[in-house]
Structures are given as structure tokens and as C-alpha cells.
Amino acid sequence: MNEVVYLYGALGVVLIGFYGLARAGHVLQQLLAVNVMGAGVFMLLLALATRHTPADAVPQALVLTGIVVAISTLALGLALIRRLAVEARQAEKRSDQEALHD
Amino acid sequence: MSQSIWPWLVLMTSALPGLVIFFIPETRRTLRSLLNVGAALVKLQLVGLLLLGLYAGESYHWQLPLLPGLTLSLKVDALAGLFLILSAVLWLLTTLYAIGYLEHSPHRSRFFGFFSLCVSATAGVAMSANLFTFVVFYELLTLATWPLVVHRGTPQALAAGRVYLRYTLVSGSVLLLGAVTLHALVGTPEFVPGGYVSDADVAQVWLWAVFVLLLIGLGVKAALVPLHGWLPRAMVAPAPVSALLHAVAVVKAGAFGIVRVMFEVFGIEFAADLGMADLLLGLAALTIVYGSWRALFESDLKKRLAFSTVSQVSYVALGVALAGPLGAIGGLIHIVHQGVMKITLFLAAGNYAETLGVHKVSELSGVGRRMPWTTAAFTLGALGMIGFPPLAGFVSKWYLGLGAWEAEANWVLAVLLVSGLLNAAYFLPLLYRAWFESPPAQWPQAQRLSRVFETHALLLFPPLVTASLVVLLGVLAGLNVTSLGWVQWLVKREFAL
Amino acid sequence: MTEWGLAALVVWPLLWGALTLVMPVRWAALPGVLGGVFFGTWVLTWAPQSVALGGWLPPLGLSWRLDGVSQFMIALVAWVGGLSSLYAWWDRSLPSAFWGLWLGVWAAMNALLLTADVFHFYVTLELLSVAAVALVALTPGPAATRAAFRYLLVSLTGSMLFLLGVALLYGRYGVLDMLLLRDAMQGDGITALALAVMTLGLMAKAAVFPLHGWLPQAHAKAQTVVSAVLSALVIKAGLYGLLRLWLDLFAPLTSQPDSQAGWVLALLGTVAIFWGGYQAFRTPALKPLVAWSTVAQVGVLVLALALMVEATTRDSDGLTETLWRGWVWLVAAHALAKAGWFLAAGTVQKRAGETRLAGLGVALQRSPLSVFAMALAVVSLAGLPLSMGFLGKWWLLSLAWELQAWLWLAVSLLGSLLTLAYGWRVLNLGLSTGHGAEPLTPQAPLQTVPTRLDAVALILSALSVLGALGGYWYWEAGA
Amino acid sequence: MTALIAWLGAGLITLGLMFFVAGTVGLLRFSPSINRLHALTKADTLGLGLVVMGLALQAPAVAVALKLVLIWSLALVSAALVSHLIGQSLCAQRRDP
């Protein structure tokens, strides 16, 4: 019976993530929203696993794989965000210098 | 099916040199010219041999399957031979002419490369043994001629090229659609005299749809009214290109396609039964009159010639659409005769422009005195167009008239008559002006291109040769070896006489 | 023996790609690329087969399935990838980090094309995304970084939607193997929902309209060779996935006689053709033009897919030989032509030090090989004879004819004309001599770029044309 | 006896949780960061200790109880460490400008 709670909860998390993705006002928040969505999908898989007793090991293994994949993509996304910030700073510096030279 | 390498060789004798020429540095003029002329001579020899073989009953067939049920198929038959020999002869002459014409202009390697590819595509169109192959080479022809049309790279040239592409590519798509439709209906077998759709169990409406699609696709290149708009605009191209476009390659590919479709896809009797021939006849008659009418009012020499082409090429379609052996002879023979005459006119016009800077009709006054040889050639071409006996044009018109008589289409006779009169009306004043009016004090842009001749030797001889052909093809029409004999033999097979 | 070969398809590029972290990069890249081409070619000689990995048969284990589609796609990756690698090898402006990432893309593509397991498909998609996004980000500058981030975001969202579909399928059927899933497939709501979300996810990755927004930037800003492999190959991963979903995995659902879902795909493809073509016609710079062309061409491929789906609803043979062969042929034509076009475009841009089309005139005229390459690419993309694209278009038109789908027939013809229209913009400039009679003068001195780069582009484009001669072998003898 | 131990355990856990609540409230309400640390460590040390004690009473075996105690001691060490680090960095921040 418990899994029903998690099943619908998982869908809720997916939907919130999806909504957040569209709404997010910052790249970092977009990335977080995708990961929220991912958490929802993982929860769905795990909730489905509990229909079997003992819990189905296959979805659990899939989720473990998924977690590592998710952290990898998160790391890449964050690296891109950091570079965006660095490049924005450089551009600012350049335009400052140009302003000085003018 | 035994594979014959000859059709393939005919293609390659111009395609291969063309590809090589692309990579020849701009400054190596001699090498490029040698290669070009050499290739043209080899091709001429080859085609001549093939014609002899054909006459002796040989058949030349080369196939490459591309998809299941779809084969790239090349075959030299009598009709192909007619077009092949025309293109081979005129290619040689225009190449020589172009070498002289483009002496100092940039991008010559590119020009001659595409020039050769264009001839290969024409040869491919001639030898196509099924509709699919025809479509392939027909489109290739478009692609190979576009860079020639825009060769000068000026805004006008580019604009003309855009119009040219718009017309030809759209028509190419329509042709493709027609071919695919026919393929879906009856497959794509080889062309066969008498056609292959008549025994197929297909609703007439589909056949009509296919016919209209094919006619639109072919009509653009054949410059049938109202699909002719690109032709006068393409006049910005260099003279040898115009000559090739008008006399051999593009418009003839369209006209030739109409012949193939009428004779060997639908079969002329079947097409006549369904009324397709009548449609074509009407369009052709309209084009003939309209083209001549427009030519009357053009003040630019090359444009006047262009509208003349619009008119004259439709004689081919007219002859075919008459659906009788005599008309067919007239139409087919006009493929050759119009080519020879029109190229003479264009080359002569090119000479005027190149030597004297004369472009307008009004500037022609007294040009006959300054350039008598060129003007003589021009005169022969023009008289041929009007249909003076015993020049080549007369032979065509004679047979067309007989064909119309035979088909009891008296109004076609009237059309021919009107067109002849219009022809005279727009050519004779030119001739009068050239020979009998006094030359101006100064030509618009005179150049001394040769110490001996009135213009550069390479510019002078090709039109003289073609002009003499205009005479010979008319005078010697009774001999079996000329175009008339060949076409008679050909038509006998189509009509199973 | 072939199992060794199959393993090598994935392991070989992956290991050499990993080794670029510890070895001199090119020493690792060279064997990686050569081996990749070798195995990717060899694959054509193997018999179609299934391999249960680790000896565990599905549903417990993972399996690889080599069939005609995957065979030819793997070979396509090998050849386009190999030639692009040659370009990369000679391209001095390319950072060395390219090689490891590119070998990762290659391995991921091969694994994706082999797998017969929906979850494993997801993993390979992610590996592909990570490596491909990083490839885009190899270009310095905020524009490229932003494009890369957007690509990552769309790609991740696509993966998540795909994974959601996988979860739904597992919840419904308790298996992950594609063949078993297909056999168990029922036409209920949850299955349709799984199809919908997985399709959405893959459409995002394949830049199918209206989820194409990320592509023009990502492909235009990337390094030349990266643009080429992304447009030619990586996009195809998503499209291949769509083929598998619609014509294989969910075939029992999609081939229902009353199924109308295919028309949605057809509609999206149609809009993509026109919108992409229109944008390509309007955009002021060269590489974005080529990138928008990809959007349009993806539309063609999706339209073809839709017609194939429609064909399966009409007769019960399912994904027949002629169907998939025609589609893969179209894919190959596009991949070769697009790789050639991108490489040529990038080379010309390098030479000019300029991206706007208007400033490229001189560079174009000094790069005859590249212009020729672009011309051939346009010929093939537009389906002019005699090219691979032409045969592909012939097939597509015949298919549309058989289905009596007149609208789509007209669409694909108009799409070709649109392709010619934007292709003409570039070629016209290559033939132009400027305003009036004077030749164009370059704004800035041209950069020296080795001609062999143009040559590689030309080889690829030429293959997309000359490949037509192999049509019969592909369709008949190869069967 | 068991009932008594169970009640005792529950009581200890409840008490511990109350410390957690108090700590959390402190974390939210106290204003300079160093004071927040103070609240946090109370919760971590005392709250966790009580909870662990309560759980240990209910543990099925001595080994399990020992493990719980081990966890608690590790948490103690880490809490002390982290508090120290945060405090250090706060001091540094105050010095820097």
C-alpha cells in the first residue's frame, strides 16, 4: 500500500521538475530542475520495485546506475555554468578596459 | 543483356576531360585547349563510328542497376544518334569558338570544365534508354549549365542565373514527379517505339496526369509558352554559351524529351487517341506564333534571336504532335536543322559583339561591309530560318507543311505561314540594315582581333562551317547520308511503315 | 569471431579514448580511429545476430542485436567518422581534448546502435550526450558555452523523458529487452504514454521541430569538425531511436490499421522542412545556414519515418526490407553530404576569418574545392540526380505514391526546392564576381589554410553523390 | 522488564528529538553565525546522544548497540571538527577586511 504514496509522489516530483525547467530563471536552477525530475523518475522505478517482495533488485540496480550518470551530467553542467561566469567576467573586464581607452 | 562499353565511352570522352580541366591552372592555355579540342575530335570520331555501326544494324546498350526495378540505362539508337551527332559536331565548333572568345577572361578552366560536362549531360540525354535515366541527365544538364549562364558573375548574370534555376529546377521536380508517378503506375521499362503505357491497365486520368507533369517538366527547357520566360533572360551568358544553350543543349534536351515521351513512352497513336497530341499541337502552335511576334519587337540582337528560338524549337513539338510520319520527319529533322541555323546566328552575333561592340539591332547598319564573312554566315542562317529554299530550314518546313496537309490540319498550315512571314519580318530588316545601310563613323567598341581576317580566326571559322552546313543540309537533302535520310529511316520504324 | 568484433566496436574506441588521458593524445587517437574504421567496415560482412552479453539471456541480461539497420548505421559512423577524423588530424586549430571526447562519441554511437535493451539505450544516450556537449564546448567564448549548456539541458531532459518511458514500460511489462517488450506489447494507455514520452525525449535529442531550438547554435558555434560529426552522426542517434520505437518496439501499437499517430510525426516533419529551410534561407552566416539545413533535413527523415509507419498500418509485413533500407539510405546520404558541407563551410570560414556570408565571397572563390564540395552536398541533399539523395528521394516519393499521400509527396518535392534555394545562396556567391565588373577585394587578408582540408570535405560530398552507384548493391546484392 | 526498557528507550528518543527541535529553532533564529553553531552542536551532540542511547536500549544484540555508539562517537568528532572549521573561517572573515 505504501508504494502508492511514493508512486504518485514520484509523478508529482517529475511534474514539478518539468514545470521548474520551463520556469527557471537561471541556468543553475534549470539544471537543478532537471535533476529534480530525475529524482522523480528514480523514485518511480523504486516504487515499482516494491510491488514485489522482496523488492525487485533490477530497478534498484538501474537507479544506482542512474545516480552515477546523473552526478556526471550535473558535474558537466556545473562546469559549463562556471565557464559561463568566467567568460562573462572576462567580457566585463574587456569592456571596462575598452571604456578606459575610449 | 550484353553490355556495350560504347555509350559509356561517349559520355566519358567529354566528362573526363571536363573533370580534368577543372584542375588545370588558369594560365596553361595550350594544354587546356589541346585537351578540349582533342576530346571533341575523339568524341566526333566515336559518334561517327557508332552511327556507321547503327546503320549496319549494331546495337549499343549499357546498363547499371541502381535500385530494384530502376536501372541507369544508356542506349545508342537512331534517335539518339541524331542528337549525338548534332551535339558532337557543334561541341567541336563551339569549343573552338569559345577558345577564341574567352581569350582573356578569368575562370576559363571552370568555364571549359562545365562546358564539357554540359555536353556529356546532353549526350546522356540523347542516349537515355528509359525515363529514369532521362530525368537523371536532364537534371545534370541543368546543373552543368547554370555556372555557364552566370559565368560573368555580374549582378545581371547572377540574376539571370537565378531565374534560370528557378525555372529549370522547378520543372525538374515536376518531371521527377511525373517519372515517379509513371514508375508507380507501370514501372520504368526501356523506351520502345510505339510506347509502353498503352497496354497497361491504368486509368486514363492518371495517364493524363503523368502526361501533363512530363509536359510541364520538358516544356520549360523546350521553352513552350508560357514556360519560356527564362530563355530571353539567359542571354547575358557569353555567346558560345548562348549558342550551345539554344542550338544544342538545353532547349533541344526539352524538345528531344518531348519526342521521346510522345514516341516511345506513350506512343504517338495512343497519345493521339487520348488527345494528348492535340494539346501539344495547340501549345506548339501558340509558341511558334508568340515567339515570332515577340521577336519582332526586340531591339537587342541576342534577345531577338532568343525569341526566335522560342518559336523555332516548337517546330519540333509541332511536327511530333501532328502524329503522322511526314510531320514527324519535319519535327525530327528540325532538331538538327534548327541547331545548325541557330548556332550560326548566335556565333555571328557573338562576333559582332566581340569585334565591334554591336549589341543592338539598330547598331547593325553597314556591318556587312565591315565584316562580310560573318554577315554572310548570318544571312544564310537567317534565310534558313525564314525557310528559303534550298536551305536547311526549307526542308523542315516543307515536311511540316506536308505533315499538316496529311493530318488535314489546315490551321497548322496557316500557323506555319504566319510564322514564316513573321520570321521574314524580323530577319529581313536586319539583313537589309547590315548590307545596304551605311556604316557609322565609329563602332561602339571596335577591336582589332586579327591582322588577316575581319575578326579572330577562331571566331570566324566556326560560323562559316555551320553556315555551309545550312546550305549543304538543304541542297543535299536527297542523299541518304544527310539528316533527312536518317530521319526518314527513323520515322519508318516508329510508324512501322 | 564476430563476437570479438562486436565487442571491439564498443571497447576499442572507448579504451583508446580513455587512454588519451594518460598517453600523448594523438598516439592514442590514431589507433582508436583506425580501429574504429576497421571494425566499423568489417561489421558489414557479419551475419545479423543477437548476442546475450555475459551469457545471460534476456530478460535477465542485456543483449546486442546486429541487424541490417544497425550494420549499415555502424558502417556509416565509421566512414563519416573516419573521414572527419582525417580532417581533425590536419586541423591545427583543434584542441587536443577533441580526440578523447570524439572517441567517446564513437563508442557511444556503436553501443547505441547495437543495444537491444531500452535501459542500456538510455545509458548510451547519456554517454553520447556528455561527450557531444563537451565537444561543442571546445570552442572558447560565451556563445559556444551557452550553446553547449542549452544542448546539455535539452539532452538531459530528453534522457529523463526517455527514462520515464523506460520506467513505465518496466512497470507495465517487467522486461527491458526490446524484442520481449514488442512481443508483450498491449495497446493500453500506459504503453501509449510510454511511447509518447520516449518519442518526445528522442525528438529533443534529434532536434525534431518544435524541439530543434538548441541545434542551430550548438552546431554553428562548434568547431568545424565537431559540427560535422554532430550534424552528420549524433543527431542520427535520436532518429535511429525513433525508428526503433515506432517501427520495432512499439510496432504492435503503431501499426494498428486505425492508428493515426504517424500523421503527427509527418506534420512535425513537414513544419521542420519548411521552417528549417526558411531559416537557412534567411540566416546571414554560413555555418548557421548549414545548421538550419540540418533542422530541415531532420524533418525529411521524420517525414520518411511517418510514411513508413503509415505503410506498416496498411500491410502486415511490418518493417520490411525496402522500408528500412530506404530510410537508412536517406540517413547515409544526409550524413555524408552534411559532413562534407560543414567541413567545407568551416574551411572557407577559417580562410576568411569571417562567418557572415556576405564577407565570404573572396574566400569562396579561392577555395574551389570547398565550393565544389558544397555544391555536391547541396545536390545530394536536394535529391538532384545522380546522387545518393536522389535515389533516397526517389524511394521516398515512390513510398508516398504507394500510400497515396499526395500532400507529403508535394512536401518532399517542395523541401528539395527549398534546399536548392538556400544552397544556391552559397554557390551563387562562389560564382559571383562582385558588383560591376571589378573583382571582389577581401576585407582582411585570407588566412592560410591547407588545401587538404578542402579535399577531405570534397571526398565526403563526393561520396554522397557517387554512393548512388552502389545503390543496387545496397538494395539487392547486400540483402 | 522489556516493557520498561522499551518505554525508557522511547522516552530517551523523544528527549533527543526535542533537543533536535530546539537546535533547529536555534539555527534558524540565532543571529550571528557563531551563535548558530552553538545551537547546532547542542542538537548534534546531546540530541543524537540521547537518540542513540534510546536505540541502543532496544538493540537486539550488544554488537548492534556498540555500532550505534561508534556512530555517535564519529558524529561527535565530526561535529567538533566542523564547528571548529566554521568558526575558524568566521574569524578569518572578520579579520580579512
Added chain:
Amino acid sequence: MIWLDLMLVGLILGLAWRCVHAIELMEAVVVFVALGMLVALAWARLQAPDAALAEAAIGAGLAGALLLATLRQLPAQAVRPQPLHWLWWGLWGLFGVTLLWAIGSILSTPVSLMPWVNTHLPEAGVSHPVTAVLLNFRALDTALELAVLLWAWMAQRALGESPDTSFHPVQGRVLATAVKALLPLMGLVAVYVLWRGSSAPGGAFQSGAVLAAAWLMLWLADLPGLDPRRWSVRLGWLGGVMVFFLVGLLGLVQGIGFMGYRPDQATGLILLIESAAALSIGLLLASMVLASLPGIKGRRA
């Protein structure tokens, strides 16, 4: 217990909502990390201790470190939410309703692969079913997932980030002493978690996370640790993928098939793979975090 679950799910939903609705980035990040912890708790409730451990350590812990490190480098700027078109809301609602409606039927069909797993578990070399699936039945998934991690690191390097060895956070001797004391314990835990994975929840991922934490601690305490110029470290990055695939090829040599083990060698081989994988995961994750730091304006020694 249903109340506990309801409360947990409610909290998770609330935090997820908070995360995507946060006005400040800091808030979003903190809420996301908290969400990770709660999700881990939920998974423990869903009888998935492996996933819970991994999520707590990797999904919340290391992701939190990466997020905070990134956040420090971003200029302070307000989040400006995108206005959403009503059409979008319609599609979203449709998607949601369909999803919620369709999911109901799934519960009535309790299908799973557990019977197959149980049948073949004795041949798998490990007795913990999750580990059996990960390292044996679906070994290629795991191998490629290690590749994803490796390539993400490669991507980060391609973006120009690498652990900056010249950057030393000076944290004083308390930390150094404590780390020296704790390090053996962490090593022990890592090994224990790894070894335990063959029969109970645990395994390479969790062990790798512990190792990553240990390496980060070493660096924080300014003790000699990770130097990416060292060959051993570079090889360590690839070790997991390499060993995994080499063992996979061994299966081919032995005729079992790619990625297969002889049943009698399975235990040993899996342990070998897991050790290499744990080492790689630890090194990669630690490198990723360290490489993300240098942009921070910190104190340099």
C-alpha cells in the same frame, strides 16, 4: 506507518516545489541538497538501501559540494522566472493528468524480473541481488556508466578545469590531526562497504563515495594526496573502465561471452572490478570537486 510515508512524500514534494521556486540561487541549492537527503530517506523506506546510500553520499553529498563550489563563483544575481504561456500550462496539465491517470493500472500488474534474478543468483558469484544485477547480469550498463563518469571528467578537463595543486586551503592543525586519525577508519569503511556489497547493500559506488570524501579531506587538511600530474592518479581515473572491459574480454577468451565470468571465478573477478571501480569513482569524484574549486577567491598559501 502510512503517515510517515505520507509526511515524507509531502516533504519531498514541498522541497521540490521550493527548489524550483526559489528566488535566490543559494536557497535553491540548499533546498536541493536537503531534498537529496529526504529522497535518500524515502528510498530507504522503499527497501532500496543501496540506492539510499548512494544518493545520500553522491546525490546529496558530492552534488552539494559541487553546487556550493559553483555557487561561490557566480555573480550575485536575482533569479528571474520565465513567464509561462497558457498553452504551456495546458500541455503540462495534460501531461500530468495523463500520467496520473495511466499509472493507476500499473499497480495491478505486479511484474518483475526477480524470479529470473533469484534463479540465477547462485551462479552470479555474489549473493546480494542488486550487486549481481549491476556487476554480472547487466554488467555492460555499469561499465558504460563508469565511462559516463570518466567522460564527464574528460569534459570538465576539456573545459579547462583541473585540480589546482597550488591552491592550499589552510585550515589549521586541528583538521590535519583529525584527518590523520580518521583516515584509516575511512579506508576501512570503504573496504568494508565494498566487500559487504557482495552479500548485502553496499558496493563500488558507495565505497567510491567514501573514498572521494577521504581524498577531499586529505586536500582540505593540506596533506599530500591527489596530484593529477602523477601517473598513478591518471591511471586511477581509467582503472575502473579498463579493468571492467578487460575482464569482459576475458569472458570472451573463456568462451562465456563478452562481459561474462566463469561461475567459479565470478566472485573474485567481481571483487576485482569493484575495487578498481571504487578507486576510479573515488578519484574521479574527488577530482571533479577539486577541479571546480580554483575559481573561488580563497586563501592561497
